[in-house]
Amino acid sequence: xxxxxxxxxxxxxxxxxxxxxxxxxxxxxxxxxxxxxxxxxxxxxxxxxxxxxxxxxxxxxxxxxxxxxxxxxxxxxxxxxxxxxxxxxxxxxxxxxxxxxxxxxxxxxxxxxxxxxxxxxxxxxxxxxxxxxxxxxxxxxxxxxxxxxxxxxxxxxxxxxxxxxxxxxxxxxxxxxxxxxxxxxxxxxxxxxxxxxxxxxxxxxxxxxxxxxxxxxxxxxxxxxxxxxxxxxxxxxx
Amino acid sequence: xxxxxxxxxxxxxxxxxxxxxxxxxxxxxxxxxxxxxxxxxxxxxxxxxxxxxxxxxxxxxxxxxxxxxxxxxxxxxxxxxxxxxxxxxxxxxxxxxxxxxxxxxxxxxxxxxxxxxxxxxxxxxxxxxxxxxxxxxxxxxxxxxxxxxxxxxxxxxxxxxxxxxxxxxxxxxxxxxxxxxxxxxxxxxxxxxxxxxxxxxxxxxxxxxxxxxxxxxxxxxxxxxxxxxxxxxxxxxx
Amino acid sequence: xxxxxxxxxxxxxxxxxxxxxxxxxxxxxxxxxxxxxxxxxxxxxxxxxxxxxxxxxxxxxxxxxxxxxxxxxxxxxxxxxxxxxxxxxxxxxxxxxxxxxxxxxxxxxxxxxxxxxxxxxxxxxxxxxxxxxxxxxxxxxxxxxxxxxxxxxxxxxxxxxxxxxxxxxxxxxxxxxxxxxxxxxxxxxxxxxxxxxxxxxxxxxxxxxxxxxxxxxxxxxxxxxxxxxxxxxxxxxx
Amino acid sequence: xxxxxxxxxxxxxxxxxxxxxxxxxxxxxxxxxxxxxxxxxxxxxxxxxxxxxxxxxxxxxxxxxxxxxxxxxxxxxxxxxxxxxxxxxxxxxxxxxxxxxxxxxxxxxxxxxxxxxxxxxxxxxxxxxxxxxxxxxxxxxxxxxxxxxxxxxxxxxxxxxxxxxxxxxxxxxxxxxxxxxxxxxxxxxxxxxxxxxxxxxxxxxxxxxxxxxxxxxxxxxxxxxxxxxxxxxxxxxx
Numbered sequence: 001x002x003x004x005x006x007x008x009x010x011x012x013x014x015x016x017x018x019x020x021x022x023x024x025x026x027x028x029x030x031x032x033x034x035x036x037x038x039x040x041x042x043x044x045x046x047x048x049x050x051x052x053x054x055x056x057x058x059x060x061x062x063x064x065x066x067x068x069x070x071x072x073x074x075x076x077x078x079x080x081x082x083x084x085x086x087x088x089x090x091x092x093x094x095x096x097x098x099x100x101x102x103x104x105x106x107x108x109x110x111x112x113x114x115x116x117x118x119x120x121x122x123x124x125x126x127x128x129x130x131x132x133x134x135x136x137x138x139x140x141x142x143x144x145x146x147x148x149x150x151x152x153x154x155x156x157x158x159x160x161x162x163x164x165x166x167x168x169x170x171x172x173x174x175x176x177x178x179x180x181x182x183x184x185x186x187x188x189x190x191x192x193x194x195x196x197x198x199x200x201x202x203x204x205x206x207x208x209x210x211x212x213x214x215x216x217x218x219x220x221x222x223x224x225x226x227x228x229x230x231x232x233x234x235x236x237x238x
Numbered sequence: 239x240x241x242x243x244x245x246x247x248x249x250x251x252x253x254x255x256x257x258x259x260x261x262x263x264x265x266x267x268x269x270x271x272x273x274x275x276x277x278x279x280x281x282x283x284x285x286x287x288x289x290x291x292x293x294x295x296x297x298x299x300x301x302x303x304x305x306x307x308x309x310x311x312x313x314x315x316x317x318x319x320x321x322x323x324x325x326x327x328x329x330x331x332x333x334x335x336x337x338x339x340x341x342x343x344x345x346x347x348x349x350x351x352x353x354x355x356x357x358x359x360x361x362x363x364x365x366x367x368x369x370x371x372x373x374x375x376x377x378x379x380x381x382x383x384x385x386x387x388x389x390x391x392x393x394x395x396x397x398x399x400x401x402x403x404x405x406x407x408x409x410x411x412x413x414x415x416x417x418x419x420x421x422x423x424x425x426x427x428x429x430x431x432x433x434x435x436x437x438x439x440x441x442x443x444x445x446x447x448x449x450x451x452x453x454x455x456x457x458x459x460x461x462x463x464x465x466x467x468x469x470x471x472x473x474x475x476x
Numbered sequence: 477x478x479x480x481x482x483x484x485x486x487x488x489x490x491x492x493x494x495x496x497x498x499x500x501x502x503x504x505x506x507x508x509x510x511x512x513x514x515x516x517x518x519x520x521x522x523x524x525x526x527x528x529x530x531x532x533x534x535x536x537x538x539x540x541x542x543x544x545x546x547x548x549x550x551x552x553x554x555x556x557x558x559x560x561x562x563x564x565x566x567x568x569x570x571x572x573x574x575x576x577x578x579x580x581x582x583x584x585x586x587x588x589x590x591x592x593x594x595x596x597x598x599x600x601x602x603x604x605x606x607x608x609x610x611x612x613x614x615x616x617x618x619x620x621x622x623x624x625x626x627x628x629x630x631x632x633x634x635x636x637x638x639x640x641x642x643x644x645x646x647x648x649x650x651x652x653x654x655x656x657x658x659x660x661x662x663x664x665x666x667x668x669x670x671x672x673x674x675x676x677x678x679x680x681x682x683x684x685x686x687x688x689x690x691x692x693x694x695x696x697x698x699x700x701x702x703x704x705x706x707x708x709x710x711x712x713x714x
Numbered sequence: 715x716x717x718x719x720x721x722x723x724x725x726x727x728x729x730x731x732x733x734x735x736x737x738x739x740x741x742x743x744x745x746x747x748x749x750x751x752x753x754x755x756x757x758x759x760x761x762x763x764x765x766x767x768x769x770x771x772x773x774x775x776x777x778x779x780x781x782x783x784x785x786x787x788x789x790x791x792x793x794x795x796x797x798x799x800x801x802x803x804x805x806x807x808x809x810x811x812x813x814x815x816x817x818x819x820x821x822x823x824x825x826x827x828x829x830x831x832x833x834x835x836x837x838x839x840x841x842x843x844x845x846x847x848x849x850x851x852x853x854x855x856x857x858x859x860x861x862x863x864x865x866x867x868x869x870x871x872x873x874x875x876x877x878x879x880x881x882x883x884x885x886x887x888x889x890x891x892x893x894x895x896x897x898x899x900x901x902x903x904x905x906x907x908x909x910x911x912x913x914x915x916x917x918x919x920x921x922x923x924x925x926x927x928x929x930x931x932x933x934x935x936x937x938x939x940x941x942x943x944x945x946x947x948x949x950x951x952x
Binding site: 092112113115116118120121122158162163165175176177185186187236237238 | 564
Binding site: 332367372373374375376378379380383384386410424426427428429461462463467469476 | 570605610611612613614616617618621622624648662664665666667699700701705707714
């Protein structure tokens with residue numbers, strides 16, 4: 001079986017500063033996730049914002065990629081519009097897309113959703129319980145019906161997204177908020193899974209369940225077959 | 239404009255005992271709701287489990303009814319199977335159906351859902367916050383983005399229902415649980431809105447937002463036009 | 477009751493040429509629809525591409541508008557990007573949006589969908605049968621289970637849109653094609669109904685069922701209450 | 715990798731008579747499908763209505779089964795209610811279910827849907843074109859955007875089902891009808907795919923695309939992991 005080809009994209013800013021992020025992810029979240037998600041059926045590469053003029057997301061890289069993970073937070077505006085559009089179009093053609101945490105405000109996600117994608121937030125690293133409300137879904141494989149994160153940034157409703165196609169995980173925060181924090185969308189041929197954990201000052205990507213969910217999402221979002229999809233050009237009667 | 243014809247069905251057991259239910263709803267929840275929901279565009283009647291051999295839900299009553307509210311808890315099994323089936327079929331033909339609180343285990347709801355409809359529960363009357371996650375929906379008209387109930391029975395995930403068509407309200411409980419507590423389903427021509435507040439020992443049907451939601455749901459669930467729907471008998475080519 | 481405020485936007489090009497469009501719609505589709513949809517509960521205005529520098533869609537007009545109909549075909553690119561963005565944002569804030577026929581390629585619809593929205597087409601004015609597959613939906617009120625159009629442009633699958641939230645009408649074409657030609661989407665607070673009939677050389681906007689569907693869609697897409705929606709700025713614990 | 719365990723259930727009546735069914739499927743549809751779907755990752759068994767008092771669907775057989783295919787037509791009423799209920803419950807617990815053709819009226823499907831599941835039909839073996847409207851879905855893997863069946867029974871709208879969760883295939887019939895003929899539902903942990911081709915007097919189960927779709931559906935509907943699902947009994951605070 002051919003391996004699934006995964007690109008992990010990271011803004012890679014916080015981890016270069018003297019912050020908890022650097023402690024949890026000394027070589028960057030992208031390198032951490034690459035190692036934590038390593039498996040026989042995956043070939044994983046990384047790309048970062050300042051790697052080159054195209055943020056490491058050239059035409060060739062995207063053509064190679066089956067599933068793209070995206071972590072960004074405070075430098076969304078640094079991403080070039082043409083690169084964001086290229087990513088969105090590749091998703092429409094079938095590339096899987098897994099925006100993580102603050103990527104709800106990333107340029108590709110905004111273009112694909114068609115809504116502002118704003119949310120409530122509160123950075124007090126409060127307790128979070130994640131509920132699995134679709135236990136038969138491939139992304140929930142091996143995930144318990146609930147699990148806790150001792151500290152995570154509160155992301156809460158109202159989350160200004162289109163109605164998700166599937167709601168897989170609901171998050172509870174001790175401060176009284178709830179969040180549709182794990183949900184799927186289809187855009188053309190591309191499958192999208194948004195998942196909220198991963199604030200840079202919390203060790204969420206060391207949590208086994210969070211990692212399992214992201215790993216499952218990669219397999220779920222991968223296009224079912226290689227194809228150069230052509231949809232609209234037959235005009236003849238059938 | 240013709241009035242919408244509403245029937246409020248109640249098991250009417252707890253309120254006859256010496257319990258908080260009797261205090262909050264001295265004439266029964268059905269009479270309380272009838273009064274609290276009174277409006278110019280509604281004609282409201284009530285029916286109860288022991289009213290007659292058909293639980294007040296004769297063919298004539300159901301034919302009259304545009305929208306049926308249902309509150310039941312500990313005597314689901316007392317409802318006759320043929321009456322439950324009659325209700326389910328009338329929903330499929332277009333009658334709106336608003337099962338409240340423990341009606342998630344009522345016979346008509348089970349038949350319409352096709353799943354066990356079990357859930358977690360904990361009766362410690364803990365604090366509940368209800369989040370409005372679909373603020374443009376007619377059922378959310380005039381409802382704030384969140385509101386609290388000082389005491390309500392915890393109903394939580396995993397709620398063993400089909401994927402809701404629309405998720406309108408999410409409930410947070412102080413004990414760490416979340417619940418898809420306000421959601422819609424369509425079954426044939428019938429519109430269904432399940433809403434969880436209303437444990438018999440809590441005054442939830444005195445809360446203005448809860449009442450507004452139920453009132454909105456009645457207008458939303460009402461069939462758009464009177465019709466004797468016939469769907470399947472034309473066999474000719476078009 | 478306050479009237480619903482409707483703006484009908486039209487490219488208004490074909491009807492100015494010596495074509496069948498001019499015959500069917502001598503004063504333009506916008507004026508035809510304004511007259512055909514006239515009702516006591518509606519206040520209808522029109523706007524056109526070349527009316528002024530902002531295509532008649534100023535901030536004031538959009539703030540006034542509850543529901544915007546949009547007909548465009550061969551001059552999508554003439555619409556200014558900033559005006560298209562203004563329309564999309566107003567939809568997200570709650571304005572209803574009813575793109576008709578070729579508006580599947582209009583700038584606001586593309587921004588709101590996040591997909592290419594291409595489709596198959598064939599302009600042989602073949603026979604079309606429209607099937608009502610959600611007969612209890614408010615947009616289907618008073619519409620038979622099927623009706624025919626003697627001539628309409630074939631629009632067919634694959635229609636490169638996100639999965640619709642509700643599929644209301646399916647179209648059959650004699651040449652062997654089918655089309656998800658009447659479907660709804662939500663984008664933030666805004667409700668969207670796309671409906672395919674209306675090629676400029678066919679008299680579809682003289683068909684009673686087509687007009688009824690558009691009229692129903694206006695009432696369905698109207699925001700349930702006036703509001704300046706603010707979603708995300710409370711950071712306190714609840 | 716463990717093999718997926720598939721049970722093909724067949725009414726097995728038409729093929730025993732002197733009809734075209736006997737010609738197309740001399741050893742029965744179940745044996746034909748068993749052979750046509752054979753693959754290294756599948757272990758396939760069969761069961762039939764009159765095989766034994768429980769129609770070959772004992773507790774043990776259902777416990778063994780990952781995915782159940784069901785073909786029935788004129789003897790739905792012969793199926794015991796307790797066996798139908800056993801099947802429905804096993805689906806809710808995670809068994810995949812693929813009702814084929816007239817199984818839209820089978821007892822297990824009716825229990826799982828909660829609607830009458832009636833449809834229009836016309837047995838003139840007219841031409842059918844099947845459109846793939848969700849080309850990225852695993853069930854559509856390797857399936858072209860459209861393919862034809864020279865003769866199939868017309869099944870058409872209005873199909874009295876709940877709104878499907880995913881609409882994968884739309885069928886066009888030369889007589890002017892359309893049909894949501896390939897669609898998915900979730901019921902608890904169980905995944906369901908209904909697919910319409912397969913009238914007993916047509917050779918549809920000899921068509922490569924029909925077979926590929928059924929094969930894909932088996933892999934899609936299989937539960938992601940073996941489990942004895944227990945959902946509701948933790949009452950403690952989290």
